[in-house]
Amino acid sequence: MKETGDDRNMNEIRREPLLGRWVSVLSESMKPEDYLSSMEPSAGGHCDLCEEESGGSEEIYSVRDESGKWLVRVVPAMVPVFSPEGDLGRKGVGIYDRMNAIGVNEMLIESPQHNVQPEDMGSDQMLRVVETFTSRVIELEKDVRIRHIMIHKNCGVPSGDACGHPHSLITATPVIPKRVKEELDGAKQYYEYKERCIFCDFMREEERLKERVVMETPYFLVFCPYAARFPFEFWILPRIHNCSFRDITEEEQRDLSETLSIMFRKLRRLLKNPPYNYVLHTAPSRIPRRNHWHTLGEDFHWHIEVMPRLKSIGSFELGSGMYTLTTSPEDAAKYLKEVSHGD
Amino acid sequence: MKETGDDRNMNEIRREPLLGRWVSVLSESMKPEDYLSSMEPSAGGHCDLCEEESGGSEEIYSVRDESGKWLVRVVPAMVPVFSPEGDLGRKGVGIYDRMNAIGVNEMLIESPQHNVQPEDMGSDQMLRVVETFTSRVIELEKDVRIRHIMIHKNCGVPSGDACGHPHSLITATPVIPKRVKEELDGAKQYYEYKERCIFCDFMREEERLKERVVMETPYFLVFCPYAARFPFEFWILPRIHNCSFRDITEEEQRDLSETLSIMFRKLRRLLKNPPYNYVLHTAPSRIPRRNHWHTLGEDFHWHIEVMPRLKSIGSFELGSGMYTLTTSPEDAAKYLKEVSHGD
Incomplete structure (x- = not known):
């Protein structure tokens, strides 16, 4: 067809x-009956x-x-x-x-x-x-x-x-996905108005308030964002401004690995092995293109968003793009901060 | 907190x-342990x-x-x-x-x-x-x-x-949700460029091609959209242009009820009682506001989007806003059109 x-x-x-x-x-459509098994978890084995x-x-x-x-x-x-x-x-x-x-x-x-x-x-x-x-x-x-x-x-x-x-x-x-473009546009608009990186401003504000900060390491700040989509969602931001993950330093790589290990242990202990997604947000490929986000190096800031999937995405979220946080980011940060990451 | x-x-x-x-x-945060039971379906009873x-x-x-x-x-x-x-x-x-x-x-x-x-x-x-x-x-x-x-x-x-x-x-x-605003903006931009309603154009194109049309009734057109998000997603559009569901006529109400009954029977038979969401998209409250979408009556068109939930929403969809259709809308329309809605 x-x-x-x-x-x-x-x-x-x-x-x-x-x-x-x-x-x-x-190019090859799945048939209606092909979807039935995909609604069950796969049953181990090979x-x-x-x-x-x-x-x-x-x-x-x-x-x-x-x-x-x-x-x-x-x-x-x-x-x-x-x-x-x-x-x-x-x-x-x-x-x-x-x-x-x-x-x-x-x-x-x-x-x-x-x-x-x-x-x-x-x-x-x-x-x-x-x-x-x-x-x-x-x-x-x-x-x-x-x-x-x-x-x-x-x-x-x-x-x-x-x-x-x-x-x-x-x-x-081969395209910049819509959600990524929105994020780049949001960062650019903020930069045009304030001449500051919005992510650097997030970090300054979160460190000032402390109430949503989960972890501070030499190279990263981990916090629950003010208007997260998912309960217990947290973001990992590099302290040193950089738009692209490809420029990560060796020290940052080592610190990030440690941070991810600790945070996933905390998540498992706090929420008993919850399903989660994470997405690393980085700048688009930097092959020069005419007049396209020429402040991108200054206005965007790579980071990782970790989203526990404790609630279904329902019709309201799909239709509105609005989400409901059944746990406030302040309380989520407190729980995540206090829970041990040991065995 | x-x-x-x-x-x-x-x-x-x-x-x-x-x-x-x-x-x-x-205002009252759920605790980590409150999420554990919500991951199981509720067990009947009262x-x-x-x-x-x-x-x-x-x-x-x-x-x-x-x-x-x-x-x-x-x-x-x-x-x-x-x-x-x-x-x-x-x-x-x-x-x-x-x-x-x-x-x-x-x-x-x-x-x-x-x-x-x-x-x-x-x-x-x-x-x-x-x-x-x-x-x-x-x-x-x-x-x-x-x-x-x-x-x-x-x-x-x-x-x-x-x-x-x-x-x-x-x-x-009390706000126009982001996803709704995007839809209103998209419709307005199209109208500014073409001086035609994008939804009316969708219907003309779909009726011309026929390959994505599932049902044609006196007052509604049911089709699988060209770039749907979910396999077997279909939209129900009123043939008579109107931005707001509140103006639906008695004849349209009767026809819509019949159409919904038929379509949900088809969905059940084809996909063995699949989970689904639907969202009725209508214009924002029409209390006059200064200079706000003054072409909205012409450029927007109420409709219903029905989304079978056959696949999980994963990290790629969350991070990119891009979806993957494992069944093309053309094939989905064919299956939906051909399946009986009888018992």
């Missing part, structure tokens, strides 16, 4: 004409991610120990939405807009061990994960068709994870 | 400073919505048969986020913005029977529901503090429903 022509076998992305949001559409040479999946990158055994691996996602081959093929279709789903879906397998939780891997292993993120971002930014790279993770079934083996995802897209 | 002062015991709403999205914050005089909940509105027995009832929501009493109290708090959560949360109990599904109630009962929506919108619009009224429904656990008894929700807010 899809558009025919040269793009026949490619996934496409379509622009929602009212809001400007892009959605990807698979795990493709445990194996070295699994399902013919080519290895994109790995970190190995002295004996050559892999510690962290990057492989293509099992059901990729985006494809690295081809051109963008951007065009109108009647009153609508489409292009080919050019881009990259990679999966970062965080450990050879199936059952280890990220917070139990230790900060050395977490450091390998963070270093791998950095390497992949630097590599993927070389592709001129790529506009934005997102590092993100689903942990636990309601978050979108159905695998069990610790992994995170790297998604590179 | 919340701000103190006169607003001490009121829920508040806070403006997310970067994106302009509002979130509501309860149902407050079945009873006439339940939990002291005052009746706001009802439709009754000749013997005085209720057929449809509107009651205050059990855990209201918004409160109709008080003033807005809009103010800055440091670098942030807050106001009191003035507004209305009503629950429309769609039937006295606990286990009847909306699609089995019959179109006469569905008509009572639609008429009740209309009455409530007309009544709530009289409050000058209310900016927007949303009618919406969660059906099935992953959609945010944990009750089982058929009900829908009416939420009136």
Whole structure:
């Protein structure tokens, strides 16, 4: 039923004409009955991610120990939405807009061990994960068709994870996604008005008030944002202003790995292993483009947003974009600060 | 831990400073342990919505048969986020913005029977529901503090429903929610450029192509949108241009009730009783405001968006606002069109 022509076998992305949001559409539709099993968590057994040479999946990158055994691996996602081959093929279709789903879906397998939780891997292993993120971002930014790279993770079934083996995802897209563009626009507007970075202002305000701060480390501030979307949501911001994660220093990488380990341990202890998502927000690929966010280096600030998924996203959230915090960020910060991260 | 002062015991709403999205914050925080049970569906037993005089909940509105027995009832929501009493109290708090959560949360109990599904109630009962929506919108619009009224429904656990008894929700807010504002802005921009309603253009295009149309009735067009967010998502648009649901005619009410019954039966048969959400999108309260969307009557068009919840919303969707359609709208429309709505 899809558009025919040269793009026949490619996934496409379509622009929602009212809001400007892009959605990807698979070239092979799933049938109604295919959705029924996906509503149940997968029932253990064989795990493709445990194996070295699994399902013919080519290895994109790995970190190995002295004996050559892999510690962290990057492989293509099992059901990729985006494809690295081809051109963008951007065009109108009647009153609508489409292009080919050019881009990259990679999966970062965080450990050879199936059952280890990220917070139990230790900060050395977490450091390998963070270093791998950095390497992949630097590599993927070389592709001129790529506009934005997102590092993100689903942990636990309601978050979108159905695998069990610790992994995170790297998604590179040929457009700047709507939510990212809104964030860049918001930061730019604030900068135009105040000539200050809004994220640096957040940090100054949160450190002044202290009531939403969870952790202060040499290089990072962890706090529950004033108007979070999810109860117990927290953000991790680098203290030194930088728009792009790709410029992270070695000291920052080490500190971030430690911080992530501590925060995920706190989350597990406080909320009994909750499902969560995190998203690393970084500047779009910095290939020069005419007159596009030329203050981006000053106005944007990379950071990580961690969102526990304790409540369903219902019709009100979908229809309004408004969320309800059943725990205030002040109380959430207090609980997160006070709970131990020990075993 | 919340701000103190006169607003001490009121829920508040806070403006997310970067994106302009509002979130509501309860004055009494839930504790970490309170979230654990909410991750399980509620285990049957007593149902407050079945009873006439339940939990002291005052009746706001009802439709009754000749013997005085209720057929449809509107009651205050059990855990209201918004409160109709008080003033807005809009103010800055440091670098942030807050106001009191003035507004209305009503629950429309769609039937006295606990286990009847909306699609089995019959179109006469569905008509009572639609008429009740209309009455409530007309009544709530009289409050000058209310900016927007949303009618919406969660059906099935992953959609945010944990009750089982058929009900829908009416939420009136003192701000125009971000997602609604985006839609109004999108429609206005299109109108400024083309001098045509984008929704009327959608209908002309869909009727021309036919490939995404599911149903054509005298007063409504049902189609799967070109760039939907959810597989099998469909929109119901009134053929006669009108920005506001409150102006729906009797004939349209009857036709809409029939259309909803048919579409929910199709959805159940095709996807084996899937969880879904729907949201009725209508213009903001039309109390005159200076220079605010003065073309709104021409550029906006009320409609209903029905979103089956077959896949989790994961980190990529949360971080990017991009969605993946694992079934193309063309194929979804074909399946929905062909499946019977009989028993």
